[in-house]
Amino acid sequence: SLTKIDKWFLNKMKNIIEYYNVLEEAGSSMTAQQLLQAKRIGFSDKQIGSAAKITELAVRTLRKEMGILPFVKQIDTVAGEWPAATNYLYLTYNANENDIDFPGGYTIVVGSGVYRIGSSVEFDWCAVGCLRELRNLGKPTIMINYNPETVSTDYDMCDRLYFEEISFEVVMDIYELEHSEGIILSMGGQLPNNIAMDLHRQQA
Template sequence: PRVSRSSALASKATGYPIARVAAKIAIGRRLDEIPNRVTGKTLASFEPALDYCVVKIPRWPFDKFALGDRDVGSQMKATGEVMAIDRCFEAALQKAVRSLEFGKRTLLWEDSRWSKGEVDSYPLHPNDLRVWAITAALRRGATPEELSQRTGIDPWFIYKFQNIVDMERRLLSEPLKPELLWQAKRLGFSDEQIGTLADRLPEQLRRIRHEWHICPVYKMVDTCAAEFEAETPYFYSTYEKENEAEPLEGRKAVVIGSGPIRIGQG
């Protein structure tokens, strides 16, 4: 057994302690002899069950190396990565895109210099702008079936992008009401994104959201999809009703992350 960067990511995504289990196997223990500390009831042979979606996006350095070849192929070009967790793909994707820390570049972003021809051609070529190009093409009337056929991307993913674009259109055209705001937050829209589309300042939007009692809750990454009772300090935020995070007693400390993983950190 061995532990690599990929297995560290898998461990983070599932809550399964791969490094600890690999060390136990290395000294001769079997999977059915290693207890799962998260649940206290299952063994390491119990396959992790997920009731959430994880999205990983590479972090390319083309904001610093603007003249570099942006096409993505078999050669390693990413200098880091981000990972986001939520209940659905749309929300996890939007979290991950914001976590890339390209300024304020959310999925609403489009390069003002893009011509119609570029918007039509960009989705065809794997590069660091493909996510935004697909969204831009959908805004201009391209259909998921058409984009799937032209790009070779499974239509399931394109339809998820379409769900995000459809919500953008609703926020632009419909009055902002509690149900609409709730649905937008469920799809991963930030207060700033919703404010931009609904013509509100982020501070106003946040105040309205609190008045309507639309607040995030925290769900546990427990390796068993809540099938067993679990105890782990690993949570993700989402917009649902039930909160699984119990307040701790005594003094608390907040550790601020440094953003997306990049080469040279550590």
């Protein structure tokens, strides 16, 4: 009654805070079930690391050792009327199988994410130009971006489109799942550049 915020939202916030406390208590000795539950709730590796007082990379290593990996699902653009066959994809831990196969050989182009000052439509056009040139060279492409108001997120611009945040964790997960040939970061502006060295250290 004090905040006028609906109790549904307050309960969701309470769940997040309570599980953050669980991760703080567990620290680096957290169990596989605790880590999986954290990922299913929506915690990033960086957030889990912050709670457990370990690095993001340590969480990633622990997660992979425990076999906790995201699944790739297709966005249903036809409201379940018939099986979806789109190239709109996303990562989730709330699944049991992938919707697609991973033949490898794709080149990843990372977009600019949300529009902001200094990172706007010009970077979207750079990404589109890059995708088109790769297609002209006969190379299959993957686009990672999460702004639906861009040309680079049109369904026919690339072979696979991941609507995902641009972070080290997400880009690295997609790179490893897809057995990609490489990642092009220079078309997306500041966000991709921020994770360039982290990806380089992992030999991506």
